[in-house]
Amino acid sequence: MSLRGATICGVGSYLPETVLTNADWERMVDTTDEWIIRHTGINERRLAADDQASSDLAIKAAQRALDDAGISPEQIGLIMLTTVTPDYFFPATACLVQDAIGAKNAGAMDMSSGCTGFIYAMAAGANFVRSGDYDYVLLISAEVLTRIADWTDRSTCVLFGDGAGAAVMGPCGRDEGLLSFALSSHGEYGDLLILPGGGSRLRLTSELIAQGQDCLAMQGPEIFKLAVRGIPRIAHEALDKAGLRPADVSAVIMHQANRRILDAAADRLDIDPKKVINTVSKYGNTSAASVPMCLDDTYRKGQLSPGDIVLFVGFGAGFTLGAAVVRWTLPPFTSA
Numbered sequence: 064m065s066l067r068g069a070t071i072c073g074v075g076s077y078l079p080e081t082v083l084t085n086a087d088w089e090r091m092v093d094t095t096d097e098w099i100i101r102h103t104g105i106n107e108r109r110l111a112a113d114d115q116a117s118s119d120l121a122i123k124a125a126q127r128a129l130d131d132a133g134i135s136p137e138q139i140g141l142i143m144l145t146t147v148t149p150d151y152f153f154p155a156t157a158c159l160v161q162d163a164i165g166a167k168n169a170g171a172m173d174m175s176s177g178c179t180g181f182i183y184a185m186a187a188g189a190n191f192v193r194s195g196d197y198d199y200v201l202l203i204s205a206e207v208l209t210r211i212a213d214w215t216d217r218s219t220c221v222l223f224g225d226g227a228g229a230a231v232m233g234p235c236g237r238d239e240g241l242l243s244f245a246l247s248s249h250g251e252y253g254d255l256l257i258l259p260g261g262g263s264r265l266r267l268t269s270e271l272i273a274q275g276q277d278c279l280a281m282q283g284p285e286i287f288k289l290a291v292r293g294i295p296r297i298a299h300e301a302l303d304k305a306g307l308r309p310a311d312v313s314a315v316i317m318h319q320a321n322r323r324i325l326d327a328a329a330d331r332l333d334i335d336p337k338k339v340i341n342t343v344s345k346y347g348n349t350s351a352a353s354v355p356m357c358l359d360d361t362y363r364k365g366q367l368s369p370g371d372i373v374l375f376v377g378f379g380a381g382f383t384l385g386a387a388v389v390r391w392t393l394p395p396f397t398s399a
């Protein structure tokens with residue numbers, strides 16, 4: 064039994080300035096605003112500038128989370144960055160961020176768990192804090208998904224957006240902060256959501272690039288079914304471990320892939336749909352970044368108070384699932 068708990072003590076996010084609307088997509092592929100809204104609930108998403116990579120977004124989100132936590136970069140012991148769109152295979156994007164923000168005492172590593180990345184990092188980061196190995200762990204999720212999307216494939220390109228979110232985890236009392244988590248992986252479904260080329264399996268050639276093997280490929284309806292079936296299971300597992308019921312939950316911060324998945328999850332979890340936060344309408348699917356971006360949006364609207372039970376849920380490439388239950392400790396956000 065650890066002597067202390069681990070909590071989120073600062074949150075931040077960064078959104079690229081350019082807004083890409085459904086009307087913009089109507090001009091580029093054979094789609095309509097009406098189809099996109101009816102099938103996904105997405106109205107608009109952000110597009111990174113040509114000179115912005117994931118680390119550029121991550122740096123800004125991290126600085127905002129550090130400001131919010133009121134700690135200096137030197138106090139960070141470890142940076143865990145989750146992304147499916149790193150700047151490079153190596154060095155790790157986390158190392159680029161570590162240098163840029165001046166976290167000179169921190170170790171740094173990237174993790175890849177698809178859209179579930181932030182939940183995996185929260186679970187691991189909390190254990191580093193609870194064990195006493197580090198006082199502060201910086202969690203960052205950053206994505207420039209528009210750079211691996213096939214801009215000619217209407218079934219995927221309209222879904223994705225760019226952005227970054229970050230949170231600082233630090234020590235707290237044993238009965239608050241992260242109370243429980245549940246993680247699972249289903250590698251047999253790995254090919255349903257995949258970036259086939261560019262790794263050690265398939266070296267990219269101009270021929271393979273012409274075939275679109277350098278772009279994300281997704282079998283959307285199959286992922287949809289796995290998500291809707293898996294979310295209640297993983298959420299119940301985490302809630303049971305914390306000794307809580309769905310009725311105890313104040314807010315659900317879930318991976319923002321599709322409004323219909325958010326609605327189905329609320330229904331199957333028997334949680335008031337108003338508690339399931341929706342930011343997919345304005346940011347689209349930002350993969351690993353969607354959970355901390357949604358958290359920051361909710362927090363900065365002053366919608367979270369100490370004692371609230373926040374249920375985090377993620378699902379995505381792998382196929383991975385994750386849920387975490389947090390007794391919130393930060394006071395409602397007010398701008399200075």
Ligand code: ACO
Nearest residue numbers: 094098102177178217218283284286287320321350379380
């Ligand atoms: N505009 C117009 N028509 C379209 C578009 C579009 N943008 N995209 C597809 N269609 C058409 C299809 O061609 C198809 O036409 P057909 O019936 O004539 O063949 C029809 O619309 C229905 O297509 P479906 O793929 O069955 O549409 P569905 O309602 O399933 O919605 C979607 C597709 C939005 C992708 C949905 O399946 C989904 O959200 N899946 C989950 C995605 C997800 O959660 N991903 C996980 C995380 S992402 C990550 O990890 C990076």
